[in-house]
Amino acid sequence: MTGQQARRTRMSAEDRRESILVAATEVFAEVGYLRGKTSTVARRVGVSEPVVFQNFGTKAALFAAVVERAADHICRMLDRATVSTYPVSGLLRVVLDPDHLRQVHSAGAVGAIFADASSVTDEPEVEAAARTATQRFAAALVGLLDRGKADGELRADLDTGAAAWWLLSLVASQRFRQATAADFEAVESRIAESTLAFLLPVDR
Template sequence: MPASQPAQKPRRPRLSAEDRRASILDAATEVFSEVGYQRGKMSEVARRVGVSEPVVFQNFGSKAAVFAAVLDHAAERMSTGMREWAGRSPSVGAWLGELLAPEHLAHVHARGTLGVLFEDAMTLTTEPAVLESARRGNQALARTLADLLERGQADGSIRPDLEPAAGAWWLISLLASQNFRRTVAPDPAHSDAALGALTMRLLAVDATN
């Protein structure tokens, strides 16, 4: 005789308001990075969290507000990730070489990544909250990059005459313009590789580092 089955599924543990909001952010990050803002559905976010769609709106107010919060969250994760990545490298110059490697550049804005969220955000010109969050996030990333470049000057792998903030915005501009190159460059992969190598020569003390 088969074992008896419970008549009802066990209830999910009740989340605190803070944990529920964090779960919604995580699910929304997945959805928006996979399909983009326009195609991302709050019903799918709710399904992944295991709540009703109104609960998502109760926590954030609107789809644009959800995306803006996702961008803030993504910027924090990216900044933390870059610092940890650089910390595992022999020097900041070595890390910069990894950042600008063709195989890494090829996936910076791939679907499912955090980078694609910011690429998507800059096209949403009718959503002021999203644009403000994207601006805030990029500025936070620029500060992180500037800090890392300054650390590289201290370890001797980044040029001492470099202004760290200018170098940081150079890197962000290089990454942010990838979609433009993919649209108009005759060989986007070659252009990315050449620009990465040029950037290494401009920023690093030893481009082979």
């Protein structure tokens, strides 16, 4: 028995499913849903392709599970930020920084998965996963913005629900601006500063 076979034998069903999700996250983040192959995922895990389908049924179901898993990760990060003592205004500056947004959308980054998922319109499972993930992000952002508002870091009259969706829209539309703006860097910097100016109290 080879070392790989031994590892495969000892792996529980839960561990095997998780290892497939980890590999699938890497593959889909690197090349996208359409170009990502289940055979590549199987190769990275060290199992046969039928094992991937035994665990997830279809490529679309696998991608939907990847989106859900990635959303769990992002929401945990936002929840930790909400209960931390780190200034919300500082977190927003990081989120809106043009270089940060570019990294979020770059190939191989987890953000590329959500951007890709939102463009898949012919797979109901993927559409549902993308929609649910975005709604979860909005809810988590509301919690963070509420903390900033309560601490006096954000405008007292801020509608945190609307602001959360506004921030998500800004993040999601960066690729559009990158493809169309004549001076992308300048536009991004102005958008970041204008957004912060609106969110923060006038005297900050």
